[in-house]
Amino acid sequence: MDARIDSRKFKKVSRRKLLKLAPVLAVGAFAIPKLQEPLLKAGLGLSDWASARLFRSGHLATTFSDGELTPFEKFPINGYDVEDPGVDFEKWTLTVAGAVQKPGDYTLAQIQALPKTRQNTRHVCVEGWDVIGRFGGTPLSEFLKLIGADTTARFVSVECADDYYESLDMATALHPQTLLCYEMYDQPLTREHGAPVRLSIPTKVGYKQAKYLTDLKVTNVLERVGYWEDQGYSSFYGL
């Protein structure tokens, strides 16, 4: 206490202590254009990894009463390019491939013969709006059982009639509320909402819930993740 030191020595000490703040400058790496993209990609990857770790099959999305439903005509239609890709319902099949025992083409009747679930769940868009809709269909897990899917595989990927494509982690694919959806508000899916079959996944944001499905694949390797994901959106985006 009260030790006298001369100002030059004091300044030297301060400077050395100042250097300890250097790691703060490390975040400046984000300002370097060449480093920014890989750093942000790594950050998003960390968030996706954590999201997958936080996901619990037993955690169910809130379900709502019929009175809380957003009226059907107010349920937004967010096609990414067309609202009706002109699917021929007569000839439509879901083409199954990948790590499954029974690959091939599955008809709507085959899907509708599986156990049916109806649920009023919230549809959350990455943009920031959300609505409550009534969705009917078969749990995707039932369909995966039907096709003899290897559920130890990592992903289920889908392709759509409008060139949209998506993929799901297997845990979410097996979640009891994840539907191969063919009804909304107790009516067959309309074309704008993804007829004849779309995904309804209340534990994911909207862009993962692809419409107008044509192909489904069970796989360990994804060549591409999804239409929006491949442009920089989160791959997992679970709620």
Add this chain to the structure above:
Amino acid sequence: MTEAVVEVESKTGEVEQAVYEHPWAVRFSHWLNSVSLLVMVASGFQIFRAFPSFGAKIPQKDLLHWPKALALGGWLGGGLQWHLTFMWIYIATGLFYLGYQVFSGNYRQVLFMPRDIRGVWPMAHYYFFFGPKPVARETYNPLQKLAYTSVLGLGVLSVLTGLAVWKPIQFSWLAWMMGGFHWARIWHFAVMWAILFFLLGHLVMVVLHGWSNFASMLTGWKKNPEYLER
């Protein structure tokens, strides 16, 4: 805190006193947090811009349109990338800071305690209503402690509300505590404004108190602090 007092001879030969006010861990957290906080706010505005409302899409009622110049990320996907990257830095800094304060005992410097209550009004009276200046006794006056303790609480709330917005199903209990998903989003937004309100006051005070005070958050040392004057 007086164990860190030293006397320094300045160039003119004057003897000055200096106190080591801010340990390295505090300064480190302060500056790292100031960067990540601004990134979180700016990228948050980018995310908010995509749909400036908190309700259903139809009818859309835009709350306020935030200027693009103040948003970070360029587009919604970019804003999310920044937000979901810097949240880790923001959280890690917060945990590091809180851990340091608790284990070093340094929290006593900043934590607002019941005994500080009676000192709040005289200080506010001095700052805002030209009252007499209360005697400085420690590093932070009671009003300062109240502000710093509050903003630390807001920091914790910003993370908890953010978690509820990001994972309303996995952390449904958090969303429930906030009154549901929609309310969690509104709370998250409100907490940000509260932090910005603190920041405004903080910056005004920094400007009013001059260079030596500002430099203390860089070097840790404050020259001739008021509470040493007798």
